[in-house]
Amino acid sequence: MSTGTPRVIKARVRLGDRVFSTSTITAGSIIVAILAAVAIFLIAQSIPALVAKAGTLPNAASSFWDYVGPLAFGTVWAAFLALLMATPLSIGIALFISHYAPRRIAQVLGYIIDLLAAVPSVIFGLWGVSVLAPAVQPFYVWLNTSLHWFPLFGGDVSGTGRTILTVAIVLAVMVLPIMTAVCREIFLQTPRLHEEAALALGATRWEMIQMAVLPFARPGIVSAAMLGLGRALGETLAVAIVLSPALVVSFFLLTSQNPSTIAANIALQFSEASGVGVNALIASGLVLFVITFIINAIARAVVNRRRAFSGAN
Amino acid sequence: MTAVASGRMVNSLTTGRLPRGSVWMLLIGSWVLLGLVFLFVQLSGATKSFNLVGAIFLGTVLFDVLIFVISLLVEGVRKAKDRLVTSLVATAFIVALLPLVSLLWTVVQHGLGRMIQPSFFSMSMRNVLDGSGGVVHALYGTLEITLATTIISVPIGLMTAIYLVEYGRGPLARAITFLVDVMTGIPSIVAGLFAFALFALLTGNPGFRSGFAGAVALSVLMIPVIVRSSEEMLKLVANELREAAFALGVPKWLTVLKVVLPTALPGIMTGITLAIARVIGETAPLLIASGYSDSVNFDLFSNRMMSLPVFVYTQYANQGSIAEFFTARSWAAALTLILIVMLLNLAARLVARIFSPKLGR
Numbered sequence: 001m002s003t004g005t006p007r008v009i010k011a012r013v014r015l016g017d018r019v020f021s022t023s024t025i026t027a028g029s030i031i032v033a034i035l036a037a038v039a040i041f042l043i044a045q046s047i048p049a050l051v052a053k054a055g056t057l058p059n060a061a062s063s064f065w066d067y068v069g070p071l072a073f074g075t076v077w078a079a080f081l082a083l084l085m086a087t088p089l090s091i092g093i094a095l096f097i098s099h100y101a102p103r104r105i106a107q108v109l110g111y112i113i114d115l116l117a118a119v120p121s122v123i124f125g126l127w128g129v130s131v132l133a134p135a136v137q138p139f140y141v142w143l144n145t146s147l148h149w150f151p152l153f154g155g156d157v158s159g160t161g162r163t164i165l166t167v168a169i170v171l172a173v174m175v176l177p178i179m180t181a182v183c184r185e186i187f188l189q190t191p192r193l194h195e196e197a198a199l200a201l202g203a204t205r206w207e208m209i210q211m212a213v214l215p216f217a218r219p220g221i222v223s224a225a226m227l228g229l230g231r232a233l234g235e236t237l238a239v240a241i242v243l244s245p246a247l248v249v250s251f252f253l254l255t256s257q258n259p260s261t262i263a264a265n266i267a268l269q270f271s272e273a274s275g276v277g278v279n280a281l282i283a284s285g286l287v288l289f290v291i292t293f294i295i296n297a298i299a300r301a302v303v304n305r306r307r308a309f310s311g312a313n
Numbered sequence: 314m315t316a317v318a319s320g321r322m323v324n325s326l327t328t329g330r331l332p333r334g335s336v337w338m339l340l341i342g343s344w345v346l347l348g349l350v351f352l353f354v355q356l357s358g359a360t361k362s363f364n365l366v367g368a369i370f371l372g373t374v375l376f377d378v379l380i381f382v383i384s385l386l387v388e389g390v391r392k393a394k395d396r397l398v399t400s401l402v403a404t405a406f407i408v409a410l411l412p413l414v415s416l417l418w419t420v421v422q423h424g425l426g427r428m429i430q431p432s433f434f435s436m437s438m439r440n441v442l443d444g445s446g447g448v449v450h451a452l453y454g455t456l457e458i459t460l461a462t463t464i465i466s467v468p469i470g471l472m473t474a475i476y477l478v479e480y481g482r483g484p485l486a487r488a489i490t491f492l493v494d495v496m497t498g499i500p501s502i503v504a505g506l507f508a509f510a511l512f513a514l515l516t517g518n519p520g521f522r523s524g525f526a527g528a529v530a531l532s533v534l535m536i537p538v539i540v541r542s543s544e545e546m547l548k549l550v551a552n553e554l555r556e557a558a559f560a561l562g563v564p565k566w567l568t569v570l571k572v573v574l575p576t577a578l579p580g581i582m583t584g585i586t587l588a589i590a591r592v593i594g595e596t597a598p599l600l601i602a603s604g605y606s607d608s609v610n611f612d613l614f615s616n617r618m619m620s621l622p623v624f625v626y627t628q629y630a631n632q633g634s635i636a637e638f639f640t641a642r643s644w645a646a647a648l649t650l651i652l653i654v655m656l657l658n659l660a661a662r663l664v665a666r667i668f669s670p671k672l673g674r
Contacts, residue, residue, distance in 0.1 A: 016566045016567065017564055017566045019566070020565075020566035020569070020570075021476075021565075024472045024475050024476035024479070024480055025480070027468065027469045027471075027472030027473045027475075027476060028473045028476045028477070028485065028486075028489045029485075030469050030473075031469065031473055031489055031492055031493065031496065031540075032488065032492055034496075034533060034536070035492050035496060037507070037511065038499070038503075038504075038533065041507055041510040041511050041514065042503070042506065042510060044510070044514075045506075045510040045513075045514075088405070089408060089409060091405075092401060092404070092406070093402075093405050095402050096402040096405065096406045100399060100402055100403070111662070112410070112413070114658075115413060115655070115658070116409070116413050118594075118651075118654045118655060118658050119413075119416060119594075119651060119654070120593075120594025120595070120596065120625075120650055121595075121596060121597075122594070122596040122622050122625050122626050123416070123420065123594075123625065123650065123651060125626075126625070126629060126643065126644070126647060127412075127415070127420070130419070130423075131415060131416075131419050132412075135366075173409075176409055180409075204391055204392060204394070204395035205395055205399070206394055206395040206398040206399070207391070209398075230498050233500065234499075234501060234502065234503070236500075236501060236502045236596070236597035237597055237600075237626060241629065241630070263500060263597065266502050266506070266597075267502060267597055267600060267601070270600070270601055271604075278519065282509075285500075285502060285503045285506040286503075288500055288502070288503060289499065289500065289503045292498050292499070293495060293498060295498075296494065296495070296497075296498035
């Protein structure tokens, strides 16, 4: 470690040490190799789709970008809607667990929220299509008839409830646990003295949270949202089961013509795809990977910036 | 804030505040009120069954409004805002509980009857045309694939964590930390596509599917989880233990193997169990890399292999002529899967609880 200094006492190099440290380095290098392999194989398999001529691609797309465009839109749109619902909810739940619930039951409540994370996504899909969609469909009809002027609620209302809004609700439930866990961690790290100072000055609990907890936790909330977004973007089977997809780019929330997502499209089309179709699906997977990579990179950057410049610690 | 009643003895500490217990009474009152409303709706024939979820949800919303208004009148605006946020935060928790309870209830209700039929755990789906058939092939598949995934991921993940904590300095360690972060963000379906592309190229057969390909895909998802959790646990081991071992002349590799690892073992085991629980429910990568079949296949390295989550999906998605048979099997398999995952989570918590007091003080 300190090999730079001139007068260093050299330890005898033992065989066991050599073998052990080499094998840990090998394990670390395997991870590098795996990621390189993921990138290389995906890119290699994507190239035929990227250079494909018009007419050979599925969905009668003129180019690959024409093919992936609506799917990328659907992916981002569904994840965005899910985030819109999940962010305030998860902040509320995290506050409830960290600052409102009695200490003794707070941990149990945390476990209960973690249980949501334990449910496999395919089961969320089954639940979404057989319980949630029929339950919200009458509500959609009401929204559509009474708020038809509002741009998002326009169009012809779906008869099954399998719309992108239902998908977004399912996705929101699925990303809740991870977002809540991150927010909770951050809220618990608020400097105790800041909280007590606010309370001592006569602030109510909400004013204390407003003045001490939320400003401290803002970067953490952003990174929690980004993590949730990353999860929602890559979610596959819940979307594939619940959504009734179509080849459209539309902002309508309640119709049966919904933009599909990249991941759901891969899962639904893969078994029947052949030739360039397979390459197009793999290339769309690459696009999804790039999108999630960018989102995660932003989340990490936000967290690291906080670590460096936070005045609180 | 409010006018103090004149001419009577008043306790100045309790005036202008809501009496104790009034909040809970108000909450229960709103639930009962909305319950009655929904009961009347049901009796009038507008809905078929009693809408408990709606009653609790709307009752809680009514409570949020009521508590704000009442507190505003009695206690003033600052306290009212505080009470409003308190009730909203509690509402958020209840709203999150509703889907969980509804989901568990639905799965048990639809799945239990089919799951306890004897055929479910004794038959595969080979040549099954009637309502019988079971998940034996899927159970074997899930067991083999998960085992293979664990055997691949645990050594790589654990050794990498040891490298990062005990040895890692300089650019390689920084690169690995960064790449583990990237790996955590890989969408599961992309991992499936990678395994598919890898084996299609290696075998030269674009239709190649095997359990092992699925295990490779799942390993891509599992390794970063194990690295992260093991790293956290190894960092928790007190430095004094390492220094004491070095002072006694113990070589570094023995210090890691005999001192650091045993101390961190319970935490590492918990992390591994949670990672298995997460990976065992993954559907998309297995759907692509392992495919699906109706018969038992013990060979991890050739032919399609069924697994439990894929069974849930295919029974739902590819329904035959009599749909009830397929949906019943799908729900029963879903219940089995949830039970397995919950058991694994419980085991992880137990390991953590039984062994963790040895850490720290």
